[in-house]
Structures are given as C-alpha cells and as structure tokens.
Amino acid sequence: xxxxxxxxxxxxxxxxxxxxxxxxxxxxxxxxxxxxxxxxxxxxxxxxxxxxxxxxxxxxxxxxxxxxxxxxxxxxxxxxxxxxxxxxxxxxxxxxxxxxxxxxxxxxxxxxxxxxxxxxxxxxxxxxxxxxxxxxxxxxxxxxxxxxxxxxxxxxxxxxxxxxxxxxxxxxxxxxxxxxxxxxxxxxxxxxxxxxxxxxxxxxxxxxxxxxxxxxxxxxxxxxxxxxxxxxxxxxxxxxxxxxxxxxxxxxxxxxxxxxxxxxxxxxx
Amino acid sequence: xxxxxxxxxxxxxxxxxxxxxxxxxxxxxxxxxxxxxxxxxxxxxxxxxxxxxxxxxxxxxxxxxxxxxxxxxxxxxxxxxxxxxxxxxxxxxxxxxxxxxxxxxxxxxxxxxxxxxxxxxxxxxxxxxxxxxxxxxxxxxxxxxxxxxxxxxxxxxxxxxxxxxxxxxxxxxxxxxxxxxxxxxxxxxxxxxxxxxxxxxxxxxxxxxxxxxxxxxxxxxxxxxxxxxxxxxxxxxxxxxxxxxxxxxxxxxxxxxxxxxxxxxxxxxxxxxxxxxxxxxxxxxxxxxxxxxxxxxxxxxxxxxxxxxxxxxxxxxxxxxxxxxxxxxxxxxxxxxxxxxxxxxxxxxxxxxxxxxxxxxxxxxxxxxxxxxxxxxxxxxxxx
Numbered sequence: 001x002x003x004x005x006x007x008x009x010x011x012x013x014x015x016x017x018x019x020x021x022x023x024x025x026x027x028x029x030x031x032x033x034x035x036x037x038x039x040x041x042x043x044x045x046x047x048x049x050x051x052x053x054x055x056x057x058x059x060x061x062x063x064x065x066x067x068x069x070x071x072x073x074x075x076x077x078x079x080x081x082x083x084x085x086x087x088x089x090x091x092x093x094x095x096x097x098x099x100x101x102x103x104x105x106x107x108x109x110x111x112x113x114x115x116x117x118x119x120x121x122x123x124x125x126x127x128x129x130x131x132x133x134x135x136x137x138x139x140x141x142x143x144x145x146x147x148x149x150x151x152x153x154x155x156x157x158x159x160x161x162x163x164x165x166x167x168x169x170x171x172x173x174x175x176x177x178x179x180x181x182x183x184x185x186x187x188x189x190x191x192x193x194x195x196x197x198x199x200x201x202x203x204x205x206x207x208x209x210x211x212x213x214x215x216x217x218x219x220x221x222x223x224x225x226x227x228x229x230x231x232x233x234x235x236x237x238x239x240x241x242x243x244x245x246x247x248x249x250x251x252x253x254x255x256x257x258x259x260x261x262x263x264x265x266x267x268x269x
Numbered sequence: 270x271x272x273x274x275x276x277x278x279x280x281x282x283x284x285x286x287x288x289x290x291x292x293x294x295x296x297x298x299x300x301x302x303x304x305x306x307x308x309x310x311x312x313x314x315x316x317x318x319x320x321x322x323x324x325x326x327x328x329x330x331x332x333x334x335x336x337x338x339x340x341x342x343x344x345x346x347x348x349x350x351x352x353x354x355x356x357x358x359x360x361x362x363x364x365x366x367x368x369x370x371x372x373x374x375x376x377x378x379x380x381x382x383x384x385x386x387x388x389x390x391x392x393x394x395x396x397x398x399x400x401x402x403x404x405x406x407x408x409x410x411x412x413x414x415x416x417x418x419x420x421x422x423x424x425x426x427x428x429x430x431x432x433x434x435x436x437x438x439x440x441x442x443x444x445x446x447x448x449x450x451x452x453x454x455x456x457x458x459x460x461x462x463x464x465x466x467x468x469x470x471x472x473x474x475x476x477x478x479x480x481x482x483x484x485x486x487x488x489x490x491x492x493x494x495x496x497x498x499x500x501x502x503x504x505x506x507x508x509x510x511x512x513x514x515x516x517x518x519x520x521x522x523x524x525x526x527x528x529x530x531x532x533x534x535x536x537x538x539x540x541x542x543x544x545x546x547x548x549x550x551x552x553x554x555x556x557x558x559x560x561x562x563x564x565x566x567x568x569x570x571x572x573x574x575x576x577x578x579x580x581x582x583x584x585x586x587x588x589x590x591x592x593x594x595x596x597x598x599x600x601x602x603x604x605x606x607x608x609x610x611x612x613x614x615x616x617x618x619x620x621x622x623x624x625x626x627x628x629x630x631x632x633x634x635x636x637x638x639x640x641x642x643x644x645x646x647x648x649x650x651x652x653x
C-alpha cells in the first residue's frame with residue numbers, strides 16, 4: 001500500500017475547528033474545543049499569530065520515536081502511514097510521552113486504569129480506502145489527505161507557483177527523518193512556536209539509542225568470555241598455590257621456609 | 270514479655286509517621302490514579318518516582334555487582350567481608366525499584382508484559398529484562414544467607430555450585446543496565462539540556478554507578494557499626510576509597526573531555542539555572558570527595574570516609590534527578606516539583622529499605638566476619 005499522509009497548509013486555515021469537531025465525534029470524545037492536545041483532543045487548532053492558525057496532531061513519523069522506545073511494542077508504524085497504539089499491550093511507563101519530539105502522546109491522569117491517547121490517523125478508515133475524519137471535514141482544503149510523495153510534490157508546486165505566499169520549507173520532509181504529516185507556512189517555522197521552534201535533527205531519533213543498543217550482544221559475549229577467563233586464571237592460580245602448599249608439607253625441609261605463606265593461604269575457602 | 274509495649278523513641282515516632290503517610294498515599298494512588306497523588310502532567314510525564322525510585326535506586330544498588338566481581342571473579346579475598354552486606358543492599362535496592370515501578374506504571378498490573386511482548390529496539394525493554402534477571406541473580410546469591418540461617422545446608426550447597434556463573438551473569442547484566450539507564454536519555458537530544466545530553470551518557474551512568482556503589486557500601490558499614498554494632502574493618506573501607514579515587518578521577522576526566530569535545534565547556538560558567546545545578550552536582554559528586562580523600566585524616570577515619578561517601582551519594586542522586594527532571598524542564602514548557610504524595614511514597618520506600626536492612630543485619634549472618642573473628646580466632650570456613 002502506498003504511504004499516505006496529510007498536508008496542512010497554514011495559509012489556508014481559517015481556524016473554524018471543523019477538523020477537531022469531526023475528530024471528537026468520530027472518536028466519541030467529549031465535545032467542546034480545547035486549547036491543547038490532550039487525552040480528549042487528538043487534534044486542536046491554535047491561533048499562534050494574529051489570524052494564523054496552526055493545527056496540531058500526531059506527526060506520524062516515518063521512523064517514530066514512540067515505536068522505538070515502547071518496551072512492549074504497543075506502537076506500530078503501519079504500511080499505510082498511521083502510527084497506531086495498542087492499549088492492551090501498554091504498561092503505562094510513559095516513555096513515549098517523555099521522548100516524543102512533538103510531545104504528542106497524552107495520558108488519562110485521572111483514571112485508575114489510564115491509557116495513552118493520540119491521533120491514529122483514522123487508520124481503520126484509511127484501510128477501508130477512505131480518508132481521516134479531520135481532512136474530510138476541512139472546508140477550505142487547509143488539510144488534505146493523499147499519498148505522501150504526491151503531497152510533497154503538491155507542496156513544492158505551491159511554493160514554486162506562489163513564492164511570496166510561502167516560506168520555502170516543507171516541514172516534515174526531513175525533520176527527525178520525515179513525517180507523514182507535512183506543513184506549509186507563510187512565515188518561517190521557527191516563528192510559529194512549539195514544536196516548530198525546536199531544533200530537530202534530520203536523523204531519526206531511534207538511531208541515537210540504537211547506537212548504544214546494538215552493542216549489547218557484543219558486551220554480553222565479550223563480557224562473558226573475559227570474565228570467565230579471569231575467573232579461570234585466578235582460580236588456577238589459587239589451585240597451583242594450594243598444590244604447592246601441599247607439596248611443601250611433604251617436603252618437610254621446605255615447609256619452615258614458607259611458613260608465612262601457608263598461614264595466609266588459610267584465609268581462603 | 271509477649272505483650273510488652275515497645276519503647277517510644279523519637280526514631281520510632283518518625284518511622285510511624287512515614288509509614289502511616291506511605292500507606293495513606295498508597296491507597297489514594299491505587300484507588301484514584303496517578304493524577305490524584307502526583308504533580309505529573311502531559312507536559313511532564315516523568316517525575317520523582319521514575320527519577321529517584323527507579324533510575325537513582327538502580328544506581329545506588331550497584332555495590333553488589335562490583336564486590337561480587339572482586340570476590341568471585343578476581344578472587345580478592347580481602348573484600349569477602351563486604352560481600353554479604355553489598356549483596357543484601359543490592360537485593361533490597363532492586364526490590365525497592367520493582368516496588369517503585371509498581372507505583373509509577375499506569376497499568377502496574379501489566380508489569381510482566383515485557384516478558385511476553387518484545388521490542389529489542391527499546392532501551393526500556395533491555396533495562397526491564399536486565400533488572401528482572403539481575404533481581405533473580407541477587408535473590409539467589411542472597412538466598413544462601415537465608416538457607417544458612419534455616420540450616421538448609423543442601424540448598425546452600427546447591428546455590429553455591431552456581432555461584433560463579435551467577436556472578437558472571439550478574440556483572441554482565443549490571444554493566445548492561447547501569448549504562449542503559451543513561452541510554453534512555455539518548456533519544457531526547459533536543460529536550461535535554463546541553464551540559465547533560467551527551468552520546469557518552471551510557472558510559473557516564475556506568476562509571477558513576479561504580480563510584481556510588483563503593484560509597485554506599487562504605488555508608489552502610491558505618492551506619493551498621495553505629496546502630497547495630499556490626500560493620501567492616503576500616504582498612505577495607507580505606508581500600509574501597511582508594512579505588513574510588515581512581516574511578517572518580519576517570520569520571521571527571523571523561524566528563525570534561527566530553528564537554529570540551531562538544532564545545533559546551535563554556536556553559537559551565539553560565540549563570541543559567543541548569544548550569545548552576547550542573548556545577549553543584551559535579552562539585553558534590555566528584556570534586557569535593559576527591560579533595561576530601563586527599564586529606565590523610567579523612568582517608569584513615571571511619572567518620573571521614575562516611576562523610577566523603579555521603580557527598581558521593583548525594584551528588585549521585587542530584588546527577589540522576591538533574592538528568593531525568595531538571596534537564597528537561599526548560600524544553601517541557603512547564604515546571605515540576607514533586608507533590609507531597611510523591612515525596613511521601615519515596616521516603617516510605619527508602620525507610621522500608623532501611624528497616625529491611627536492619628532486620629536482615631540483626632537476624633541473619635550479614636556481617637559474618639567481624640562477629641566470628643572475636644569468637645574463633647582460628648581459620649573461618651565461609652562459602653559466601
């Protein structure tokens with residue numbers, strides 16, 4: 001299946017909140033618009049500058065941090081693009097929340113049995129050949145759904161055709177190795193607030209920890225061999241010492257000379 | 270005698286208050302959720318329980334694997350008297366980490382999931398497995414002391430046959446997870462403050478864990494001597510301090526080299542909150558202890574070694590809390606200070622650890638040599 005994605009054109013967003021309402025209805029979340037992403041708002045529209053609305057949602061990274069950090073593999077990057085969450089596997093360590101570069105996963109802090117909540121790009125609707133509820137609801141085409149490659153071409157064309165309207169950057173093509181959700185803006189992204197102001201590397205974040213994790217088998221094998229070797233040498237040394245002591249007892253004429261050593265040897269097991 | 274009312278002392282009152290608060294907040298945490306007890310939020314999902322109870326706790330229990338390495342693998346018999354207290358601390362420390370996890374995990378009843386659901390790309394997965402296996406290793410290692418007390422000699426002998434492979438496994442597992450706790454933070458290069466974020470975090474975590482392991486063993490010995498009348502000879506503690514000087518000097522050197530390599534050495538002098546915290550932490554954890562150990566009067570007195578170790582332990586705790594909490598505050602867009610409930614639970618767990626140690630030291634042969642030496646000046650037969 002082709003890799004799908006969403007293109008969010010900030011210049012076209014009028015801040016009506018239709019996407020958020022559609023999302024809440026689709027996911028049976030309590031109605032009422034919210035200011036920030038939360039356990040009950042998988043997407044929100046925020047007025048970051050006068051008349052400039054930024055829609056926030058899960059970026060659905062190409063190489064997602066959450067997928068890599070989760071100790072039980074509760075997150076999955078699906079072939080079609082969505083990053084989905086299995087609430088039954090989750091143990092609630094919240095490492096995904098701590099490490100997500102976009103601070104997307106949210107938690108049900110008030111529940112006795114809490115789950116992580118985030119946008120899953122309506123993965124079930126995409127699987128049926130449909131599109132996410134939010135893009136379907138957008139009245140201005142500020143959020144459109146399509147194949148990621150096609151969306152990038154579309155975004156490039158928009159910048160080319162209208163260089164005065166856009167800053168020359170498609171956010172999400174390279175950030176942390178690329179994301180399925182892409183942004184176009186009229187002002188430079190570092191003037192749009194978080195998460196855009198954060199200096200994110202172009203290298204996928206999971207590679208940073210993999211650099212350490214890939215050494216684990218080596219440490220186990222080398223450690224095992226070296227430690228066993230050291231133990232063998234030290235125990236052999238003790239055996240030899242013991243043997244020499246015993247021999248000394250037979251050769252009574254030597255025993256007196258090594259009296260001190262024999263005494264020391266008594267400390268051993 | 271049976272119905273005698275225990276003497277009421279200041280310590281007992283303090284412990285009673287801590288236990289009462291601990292139980293109270295435990296009930297709230299499990300009946301009303303994490304939000305009711307903690308100051309954690311979506312912006313700040315990790316707090317005192319992860320930072321102190323889990324990440325710091327594992328480090329503080331590192332003494333066990335180092336002493337086991339010295340005694341079983343390198344066969345340095347001199348340190349045998351320290352072995353049992355160190356293994357006891359390790360076992361209790363890791364047990365408390367496991368209990369701390371049960372408080373912190375949202376779905377604590379699914380704590381066993383990493384056994385079944387695997388993700389080898391996750392550092393947390395590796396840490397979970399290592400801690401699980403190492404806790405088992407420590408339990409087996411310490412079980413000999415319990416079997417000895419129960420006079421189950423055949424069980425003690427059975428474990429003893431396995432002691433070398435167990436120790437080797439323990440050293441490997443400890444090396445892996447002590448360093449991996451640092452690897453946990455490799456994935457937040459843009460969130461963690463530049464003085465702390467380094468590709469060498471795993472190495473720093475490992476070396477500082479070794480250093481604090483020595484310090485913890487020294488502190489326990491001093492406190493046990495003081496309150497239980499059982500401890501370790503001064504010359505052994507002095508030997509540990511000597512090795513620790515090398516470890517700390519190495520730590521300080523690689524820290525400075527790393528800062529210089531990354532071109533952030535100048536940030537040490539900045540007056541930013543994080544920089545000041547970094548400086549205090551480094552002073553307390555490494556520089557002051559190194560300077561103290563230069564003084565012969567400190568090196569050769571139990572009290573001096575205790576105070577030096579106290580600095581190392583406090584500095585170590587600061588270091589871990591700085592990385593897990595302080596270092597990510599700026600990028601989180603919020604500030605965090607643990608709620609009273611979080612502190613109460615952490616203090617409760619530490620108190621439980623102290624009580625368990627005192628209990629074990631009283632009723633089991635933990636400080637085996639000092640005790641026996643006075644009774645029997647002849648050769649002592651000891652297996653563990």
